[in-house]
Amino acid sequence: MTLFKLALRNLLGAGLRTWLNVVVLSFSFVVIIWMQGVLKGMNNQAVTSLVDAEYAGGQFWHENYDPYDPLSLQDAHGKLPDELKDLVEKEKATPVLIIQGTAYPEGRMTTLLIKGIDPDQKIISLPSFFLNEKTGEIPAVIGNRMSENTGLKAGDTVTLRWRDVNGTFDARDALIVQVMRTTVQSIDQGQIWIPLDKLRELSDMEEEATLLIVEKNILDPPQVNGWEFKSLDFLVKDITQLVKTKTSGSSIFYVILLLLAMLAIFDTQVLSLFRRKKEIGTLMAMGFTRAKIIGLFTIEGAMHAVLAALVAALYGIPFLIWFAKTGWPIPESMDSYGFALGEKIFPVYGAGLVVGTTLLILLVTTLVSYLPTRKIAKLKPTDALRGKIS
Amino acid sequence: MQNSALIKTQDLVKIYPVGWKELVALDHVSLEFQTGEFAGLVGPSGSGKTTLLNIVGSLDTPTKGDAVVMGKKISSLSHKQAAALRKKHIGFIFQTFNLLPVYNVYENVEISLLLLGLTHEERKKKVMQALEWVKLADRVKSRPAQLSGGQCQRVAIARAVVKEPAIILADEPTANLDAENSYNILETMVDLNKELDTTFIFATHDEKVIRYLRRKITLFDGRVTKDEQVTPQGKGENP
Ligand SMILES: Nc1ncnc2c1ncn2[C@@H]1O[C@H](COP(=O)(O)OP(=O)(O)OP(=O)(O)O)[C@@H](O)[C@H]1O
Ligand SMILES: [Mg+2]
Numbered sequence: 001m002t003l004f005k006l007a008l009r010n011l012l013g014a015g016l017r018t019w020l021n022v023v024v025l026s027f028s029f030v031v032i033i034w035m036q037g038v039l040k041g042m043n044n045q046a047v048t049s050l051v052d053a054e055y056a057g058g059q060f061w062h063e064n065y066d067p068y069d070p071l072s073l074q075d076a077h078g079k080l081p082d083e084l085k086d087l088v089e090k091e092k093a094t095p096v097l098i099i100q101g102t103a104y105p106e107g108r109m110t111t112l113l114i115k116g117i118d119p120d121q122k123i124i125s126l127p128s129f130f131l132n133e134k135t136g137e138i139p140a141v142i143g144n145r146m147s148e149n150t151g152l153k154a155g156d157t158v159t160l161r162w163r164d165v166n167g168t169f170d171a172r173d174a175l176i177v178q179v180m181r182t183t184v185q186s187i188d189q190g191q192i193w194i195p196l197d198k199l200r201e202l203s204d205m206e207e208e209a210t211l212l213i214v215e216k217n218i219l220d221p222p223q224v225n226g227w228e229f230k231s232l233d234f235l236v237k238d239i240t241q242l243v244k245t246k247t248s249g250s251s252i253f254y255v256i257l258l259l260l261a262m263l264a265i266f267d268t269q270v271l272s273l274f275r276r277k278k279e280i281g282t283l284m285a286m287g288f289t290r291a292k293i294i295g296l297f298t299i300e301g302a303m304h305a306v307l308a309a310l311v312a313a314l315y316g317i318p319f320l321i322w323f324a325k326t327g328w329p330i331p332e333s334m335d336s337y338g339f340a341l342g343e344k345i346f347p348v349y350g351a352g353l354v355v356g357t358t359l360l361i362l363l364v365t366t367l368v369s370y371l372p373t374r375k376i377a378k379l380k381p382t383d384a385l386r387g388k389i390s
Numbered sequence: 391m392q393n394s395a396l397i398k399t400q401d402l403v404k405i406y407p408v409g410w411k412e413l414v415a416l417d418h419v420s421l422e423f424q425t426g427e428f429a430g431l432v433g434p435s436g437s438g439k440t441t442l443l444n445i446v447g448s449l450d451t452p453t454k455g456d457a458v459v460m461g462k463k464i465s466s467l468s469h470k471q472a473a474a475l476r477k478k479h480i481g482f483i484f485q486t487f488n489l490l491p492v493y494n495v496y497e498n499v500e501i502s503l504l505l506l507g508l509t510h511e512e513r514k515k516k517v518m519q520a521l522e523w524v525k526l527a528d529r530v531k532s533r534p535a536q537l538s539g540g541q542c543q544r545v546a547i548a549r550a551v552v553k554e555p556a557i558i559l560a561d562e563p564t565a566n567l568d569a570e571n572s573y574n575i576l577e578t579m580v581d582l583n584k585e586l587d588t589t590f591i592f593a594t595h596d597e598k599v600i601r602y603l604r605r606k607i608t609l610f611d612g613r614v615t616k617d618e619q620v621t622p623q624g625k626g627e628n629p
Contacts, residue, residue, distance in 0.1 A: 002504045013492025282488040285449060286502055287477020289470050381449040
């Protein structure tokens with residue numbers, strides 16, 4: 001108790017130097033919490049968009065389906081077993097058939113995935129209802145990135161070519177009825193959506209599907225042979241990982257900031273041990289043990305973090321709240337990151353984040369404050385009182 | 391002579407290694423001090439005065455021989471035990487005052503009591519009383535930087551006496567003070583010595599201090615060359 005009082009008085013007595021350290025350290029507080037909040041918000045947003053647009057409550061995959069191996073698609077389709085058909089009939093799931101194809105927009109050849117989906121499905125937010133349009137050609141929907149890459153616009157016709165189940169080539173014209181704006185790249189880039197029935201018919205894969213998307217919050221999905229259930233946790237794991245790797249560079253920034261703050265405190269500690277040697281000797285003469293004096297100086301250093309937390313709260317809380325409300329417009333370049341984001345990121349700050357950051361900074365500051373004070377353990381009272389450099 | 395002296399040194403030797411050689415700072419010093427003494431170590435610079443005070447004050451340890459202070463053998467005290475002895479029984483007064491600059495007068499004196507487990511009220515009473523003794527009760531809020539040298543040394547005296555230690559060790563307490571302030575300080579210390587029976591041991595070559603001593607111990611090259619009872623003259627007619 002008394003050590004805390006003495007330490008606080010020493011710290012405040014040091015004036016400007018203390019406040020400089022405190023301000024730098026408080027920046028670390030706010031920036032770490034802010035950046036982590038943005039990343040959390042980003043992740044949440046990416047996951048939410050993915051869940052809405054693609055995963056819903058999870059997916060059953062045909063046992064041969066491997067999204068990372070397009071060549072496997074050839075064998076990754078099959079008739080739905082009864083248990084799964086039952087789900088589709090109860091509108092608790094919607095099947096998707098995927099085959100590989102080629103398109104010739106503006107005369108250039110491009111490979112793509114042709115995905116068949118029920119135009120009336122309500123399981124995912126993909127605007128499949130556009131596929132209900134009556135047209136002589138095959139109605140098709142593509143995403144805005146696909147549109148940009150291929151130059152295809154609503155009303156354009158494009159020739160699609162594919163192999164049917166027997167391996168023979170076939171081709172047909174599709175009419176782009178809608179370009180959907182979506183933030184989710186994995187329902188957009190390199191693919192074209194057409195009605196499921198049509199695709200089944202064209203590929204000669206009646207009643208077949210590659211995967212089955214089940215509704216959100218489904219309770220115990222059935223176990224079926226040849227079809228594997230992929231839970232939501234499994235499906236979003238990749239994206240969470242992707243967000244992490246794509247954004248890990250940004251943490252360098254606050255590591256550097258924290259490092260600077262720690263350097264400043266370390267420097268202050270070393271300097272104050274050096275300058276206050278006589279004071280240390282005087283305290284020893286008054287009967288303070290070395291341990292008490294080490295404690296005093298360590299607390300003094302660690303209190304930088306306490307003051308910084310207070311200062312950070314002072315300007316940080318209004319800033320962070322304002323920020324969480326207005327959001328952060330996403331720079332154009334981040335679209336290439338490969339995960340879905342809205343127009344703006346809204347940071348999410350959890351209590352764990354704030355408490356964790358505070359504890360981390362307090363811990364690191366205490367350690368950095370303690371390290372130089374170990375010198376005191378070897379200091380003789382007479383040398384300290386003389387105040388000379390040893 | 392009493393049987394158990396407050397302080398007793400027995401063939402005390404302190405040797406400092408200096409380069410390849412050894413420097414004998416104290417050479418078989420045997421002395422006794424009784425409670426209530428007002429004694430001074432005098433002698434030329436380098437004769438070992440500070441070294442002796444430091445060992446008696448348990449800030450340093452003997453090379454050979456021993457000092458027994460309030461029944462404790464200095465040579466066998468751990469760092470912690472030495473700190474405990476200083477905390478309760480020994481007050482120091484330094485040539486350079488050694489006040490802590492960020493604390494005010496009151497706080498500087500209070501630090502001395504912080505380790506003794508007193509309540510806030512008890513501390514306050516003692517601090518104010520000590521500041522009355524040194525006539526600085528009206529400056530409790532001042533910082534050391536706002537005080538004169540004499541006032542600073544009076545704060546340091548208050549800090550030393552506030553815990554009413556058995557022994558006060560004062561190393562050149564007047565060296566940084568003018569004559570007027572030196573006499574003030576000395577009068578204060580004589581009063582405290584009389585009032586509280588505190589034992590004072592000085593290390594000094596200041597003639598003004600010597601005029602107040604009741605016992606004068608002369609050191610030369612680490613040896614006691616003279617140990618005499620003297621009649622204190624006080625400020626006298628020729629300050
Ligand atoms: N830490 C040390 N290391 C080496 N030698 C030392 C040390 N401290 C003191 N000495 C030497 O011991 C001798 C006695 O020193 P001491 O400080 O006790 O003298 P003093 O009588 O107090 O002198 P002064 O009147 O100048 O204060 C001196 O020769 C000094 O150089
Ligand atoms: Mg000396």
